[in-house]
Amino acid sequence: MSFLKTLFWVIFLVGFTVFAINNWQPVSMKLWNGLWLDSKLPAVMGASFLLGFLPLWIWHRAMHYRLNRRIATLESGAKTMAANFTPTSATPETRI
Numbered sequence: 001m002s003f004l005k006t007l008f009w010v011i012f013l014v015g016f017t018v019f020a021i022n023n024w025q026p027v028s029m030k031l032w033n034g035l036w037l038d039s040k041l042p043a044v045m046g047a048s049f050l051l052g053f054l055p056l057w058i059w060h061r062a063m064h065y066r067l068n069r070r071i072a073t074l075e076s077g078a079k080t081m082a083a084n085f086t087p088t089s090a091t092p093e094t095r096i
Helices: 002-022 043-083
Strands: 026-029 036-040
Touching: 002 043, 026 043, 036 043
Parallel strands: none
Antiparallel strands: 026 036
């Protein structure tokens, strides 16, 4: 699985690099109150990607951390319960 993740990121970075080389043009964006931003197109695309990706990635990592802590707590509780368990008899009684 780690190989696939690495492969995805390598393909993504190669694709972005090819895009950046072929589209190295200045662009102007009107932000607000007559404020204009002049930048290169790949920088705008990269900033847009990070602006959308980072908040969701941070939220994902926080949920992953929280769930892992919850699982660890439940597993330690289960181990404690299993260690304190004492069966009353080895075989159940049968009544006739």
